[in-house]
Amino acid sequence: MKKVLLILNCIISIGCATVSNLKPNEKQLPIMQRKVPGISLEEARQGFKLYKFNCAGCHNLHKPDAYSISGWEKVLPEMLGKAKLSSEKDIQALKNYLFAKSK
Amino acid sequence: MKRIVIITVAVFSFLLSHAQDRNFARTYQTNVLSKGAIDLEFWHTSRFGHSGQYFHAQDQRIEVEFGLGKNWQTAFYFNRYQERYSTSLNGTTTSNEIGFSNEWKVKLSDPVANKLGVALYSEWSIKGGDELELETKLILDKVIGKNLFAFNGVYELEKEFEWVNGRLNSDGSEMPLEFDLAYMYNANKKFGIGFELRNHNKIGKVNGWEHSVLFGGPTINFRSNRWFVIANYLPQWGNVYKTDIAPGNKVLDELERAEARILVGISL
Numbered sequence: 001m002k003k004v005l006l007i008l009n010c011i012i013s014i015g016c017a018t019v020s021n022l023k024p025n026e027k028q029l030p031i032m033q034r035k036v037p038g039i040s041l042e043e044a045r046q047g048f049k050l051y052k053f054n055c056a057g058c059h060n061l062h063k064p065d066a067y068s069i070s071g072w073e074k075v076l077p078e079m080l081g082k083a084k085l086s087s088e089k090d091i092q093a094l095k096n097y098l099f100a101k102s103k
Numbered sequence: 104m105k106r107i108v109i110i111t112v113a114v115f116s117f118l119l120s121h122a123q124d125r126n127f128a129r130t131y132q133t134n135v136l137s138k139g140a141i142d143l144e145f146w147h148t149s150r151f152g153h154s155g156q157y158f159h160a161q162d163q164r165i166e167v168e169f170g171l172g173k174n175w176q177t178a179f180y181f182n183r184y185q186e187r188y189s190t191s192l193n194g195t196t197t198s199n200e201i202g203f204s205n206e207w208k209v210k211l212s213d214p215v216a217n218k219l220g221v222a223l224y225s226e227w228s229i230k231g232g233d234e235l236e237l238e239t240k241l242i243l244d245k246v247i248g249k250n251l252f253a254f255n256g257v258y259e260l261e262k263e264f265e266w267v268n269g270r271l272n273s274d275g276s277e278m279p280l281e282f283d284l285a286y287m288y289n290a291n292k293k294f295g296i297g298f299e300l301r302n303h304n305k306i307g308k309v310n311g312w313e314h315s316v317l318f319g320g321p322t323i324n325f326r327s328n329r330w331f332v333i334a335n336y337l338p339q340w341g342n343v344y345k346t347d348i349a350p351g352n353k354v355l356d357e358l359e360r361a362e363a364r365i366l367v368g369i370s371l
Contacts, residue, residue: 011243015212015221022216052216057137057170059124060246061215078328084139 022063023048024097032100035069039096047097050090054083064101072098128322128335128364129299130253130285132244133220135210136170141371143167152360154351157189160359164204174211180204184230200231208242214251220244234263249289251297257281280304287322295324299335303358304344315344316354318362333366 024032024044032039055061067075076095085091124134125144136142146164161184168178182202189195206226214220224240237260244253261277281304287297301318320337338361342354353360 008241011219011241012211012221015217015219015243017218048216052213053172053174054137056134056210056213056215057140060134060251061213063215084137 022101024101028101035102036096036100039100043093044097044100046090047093047095047100050083050085050094051097054085054094055079058082064098065103067098068103069099072102124326125331125333125366125368126251126287126289126295126297126322126324127253127285127299128333128366129301129337130255130283131208131222131224131240131242132251132253133210133212133214133222133242135174135176135208135222136168138170138172140170141167142368143371144366144368146364146366148362148364150359150362152355153188154353154355157195158186158359159188160184160186174209176208176210178206178208180206180228182228182230202228202230202234204228204236214244214246220246233265234261236261251285251287251289251295253283253285253287255281255283257283276308278306278308280306285322287324293326295326297322299337301337302343305349305357310346310348312344313346314342314349314354316342316358320361330367330369333364333368335364337362337364 024041024047026041029039029041029044032044051061051064064072072095076098080091080094083094085094126132144164144166146162146166148160148162150160150162151158163183164180166178166180168176170176180203182204184200184202185197187195187197204226205228206224208222208224211221211223212219220243222242224238224242226236226238226240228234228236228238230236239258241256242253243255244251246252257280259277259279259281261279262273263276264271264273266272282302283299285297285299287295289295298319299322302315303318304315305313307313317340318337319340320335322333322335324331324333326332339353339355339358341352342349345351
C-alpha cells in the first residue's frame, strides 16, 4: 500500500510541475511588455490561471504562441462567449496573457 | 412528421452550444467542464460472442455532466442493461436491468500546460437493485501537437446481494483491476483516429487472480465546436494470465468476443 501511495505521489508531483514557458515569469516580462505595454506579472499570471481553468473545459489548450495577436483576435470573440468569464477585468486579463505570449 | 420536426429542431438547438473535447470511447481524459457548463452524453455499447452460446448484451447510458468550478466535475448516469442469450438449442432469454451512477472527477494538472495531465475519478453505481459498485480511476494524459496519449488505472469494488433464508446475504465481492491505454491522432479540428487497449483483470476474494484479458481496437471521433460522435470496436485479443479457472486462450464465458461502443455528446 505504501508503495502504491509513493508511486501515486510521484505521478502527481511530476504532473503538477508546470511547463515553465506557459506560466509567466519575471524573465519573460520584458518580452511580454513589448507586445502588451503595461502588463504586470500579476495580471499575466491571473490570465494564465483563467486560461487554464476556463478554456481547458471544452478543448485541449493551445499554446499561446500557436497564434499571432491577429490570430488570437480572430479566435477569441467566439471563444470568450463560451468561457463563462464573470467580469470584464477577467476577460481583459485572459486576452492580455494570450497576446503577451503570442507568436 | 410533426415529431420528426420537433426532434430535428431540438437536436439543432443543442448543436448551437459547446461540448467537451472528449476523444476516446473508453479511456478517460483529464479535462473537466468549466463552472456552470452542462453536457449531455448518450452511450450505447454492444457486447457479443460467448463460447457455445448465443450472447448479445446492450448497455445504454444517459449521462448529464456538470462543471462545478475549481477543476471539479460531477455527473449522473441513468443506465439500462439488456442481455439476450441462448438457454438451449432452440430458445433465447432476455434479461433487463436498470441502474444509476454518480461520478466525481478532479483535475490536478493539465495535459498541455503541465508536463502531464493528472486527474482522479470516482464513481459509485447501483445496478438492478442488488449490486453495488465503486470504481476509482487514476487518469493521465498528454498532448503533443496533434497527438494525444491517455492512460487509466482503474480499480473497482463490486458487491452483489441476495435474499437467502430470510436474510440479506452478500455472495462475496470482486475487485476487477483494469488498465486502459489510448492514442489519438487529431488530423484536424473535426476528426481524429486512434486506438484503445484495455487490459481487464478479474481478482476475486475467494479465487484470487483469475484471468488477465487484453482487448484492443480502433477509435474514431468526429466533432464540431458543439457536439462529438465517437465510435470504437474492441475485439478480445487473448488471455495473458491463464489459471485453472480460466485456462483458455480467450475468456468467452464472463467476457465477450468483441465490444462496440458509440457515444454522442452535446452541450446544454
